[in-house]
Amino acid sequence: MSTIHWTENHTHQSARWHSENAAPLPQRTIVADDRTKADDAYRQACEGTALLWRGDFHNARQLLQAMGRRIDRKPPRLSTSPSENFHLHRRSSSHRARVLGKLLVPLDDDYTLTLRRAPNVRQACLEAYGPSKGPMAVSLRELLGVIGAHQWRLKGIDVPALGTRIHPHYGVFAPVRGEYVDLVAHTPLPPAARHSAATSTAFDLGTGTGVLAAVLAHRGINRVMATDISPRALACARENVHRLALTDRIDVSGPGLFPEGRADLIVCNPPWLPARPTGPIEQGVYDPDSTMLHSFLAGLPAHLRPGGEGWLILSDLAEHLDLRTRQQLLDALQAAQLHVVGKIDTQPRHPRSQDAADPLHTARSAETTSLWRLIPAP
Template identity: 45%
Template sequence: MDRPRRPTTSPFEFPPGAAFTWHSESDEPAPTRLSPVDDGLSADTALKRVRRGEFLRYTGDFHNAKQLLGALGRRLERPWQARTPLEAFRAERRARQQEHATLSRIVVALDRGYRLDLARAPDVAEACRQVWGEPTEDFTVVPLKQLLGMLGAAEWRRKGLAVPGLKGLIHPHYGVYLPTRTDYVELLAAVPDVNGQRVFDVGTGTGVLSFLLLQQGAAFVQATDCDSRAVACARENAERLGLSQRFQVTEGDLFPEGKADLVVCNPPWIPEPPKNRVDRAVFDEDSQFLRRFLEGLPAALNPGGEGLLILSDLAVLLGLRPPGWLEEQFERCGLTVVWKESTPARHSKAKDKADPLHAARSREITTLYGLVPTTRRE
């Protein structure tokens, strides 16, 4: 570990038993006891203590705290060599869950101004206010790993992210799916003329699909998302891009009220239970969201309207869905595929042979389906 330096300001006092606000993305209950630890704690000892159920409040040096997290992660059991993609997926999820359960017990305390009580700590106040708003207690306690994620997200939000085909930058918020996988975004270039169309964007996230369609000539987009953070993110991005007059977003589970000429959706693609709030952008237990989207799509379309579904086939490659399942859902919901466009995965994990799921991810295909009610084809 680095040799700790003297803090530039004295750390605040965090009295034993003090009331605090607890923040956890996985809705874990607040710890009833916090054990203060410092730079003298070894990774082996920390691992034994957290496995006994302790929450360790780090009070030493910020850089040493980060190194402790890394050392703990390296001591965790890695997924074994699996015989099938499904076994590999199950093992990888268990490993990630164990990692979260272990590392989230290394926590830090913040004061009323969101000042981090560690030597050499960066200023975290802006990142905290962006996610939580103003504090309601004198102290806030958060897993260090989560706080590091918030700092990284604040930097993405400050700098912005370039997206192929979009004029301007997307500024993602913490907890909102980051559109770094551009294959699904680039598929929108295949969409026929959208000039003058009214669009619904279901599960908008950062709003990136809405903004691409608006820049392609759509008249208006009404977007929804079930997460309040995504709603705030999409609204801010629309203002930054000068599109707020033609874009509206509301918090909702599925479709907005009314009907649209075009309905676009890039749903979660893994039919498994999410483990935390962030997971909901990727995991859709028993395909409930996708099923309900397809069931409600015909009623959400104006006469002559069309639905656009963007979906990866990774669930099939992993053995989580049988081949042909999606086509069966189209038929069940009275939908016909009138055209489709596909692209192989180009994200980094598809090329990483060390990734436990490389066998499936290297063959992943993402497809944009153009859907209309079957009655129109008869």
């Protein structure tokens, strides 16, 4: 168990260290409070020293913002290479997270945050971390993410294709990009699913919140098997299925990719970028070496019923960033002995695609999200 140590009021103290992104244990920790200057805090954090906050909670948030502004004074340099820009952007983001992650807050053994004007974070922490294992220290930046995730879980995210809301959990990719949901909601079902609605079966691989499984059930699929490798995603999907009163139509199982048996329709929306995630949220975006993509393609023919289709939902952002070529994708389809019977495209609607200040704007503005309709090659 990792433990941080510091001296306070001439007394040696310690607490369990926790980081969802597996940030390394700070080698040195000092106490900071309302008297701490932003320049000093920024310098200490850049040198690797963690600052355990003992002052006002709102002042801590302001200090975090001030440290962020000092990081932003040195924007990352840009290259003419899209892939190099991507890696520079990720390196800059990693540096930012590393520095801002040095501002820590203490949590008591019941997740109480004993700072002046601090919110009640016990329920948010219980949802994110599970039952407490005793007092611990976390970065303020991570705790703010936990609080934000709790609010999303309470309020939910409107999904027009369902006419209701989906409630994401901490660490589970939220369906904030509605274009991929709409693709699944409006693409014509394969003949095998249309002609035998009473016995139709679909798999939703990598279900996350369960949103696509719910859309398939909403469209009349009789039985949907939803899988994921993440225990958090499985718990989230089960809760959403229960909220939507679809427990008689949707089975959530895992951890794993393919369930047993065959289906008339198999849907997969894998992470779109072949890179390594640095934390639980990024697992919905980054897929090292396109492992999930290749696993889906390789297993698809053996799990489809006659007349069935596989639907691959994939953005071409990786192609615009020179992380994967279109030919590599086509070669992967051929290697899996799959035939493309159709492709439906849509343009992104999220704000970042219109943000000219985004260092990846050129690639994002050209992005297309596609639903590839696949069948076993004849």
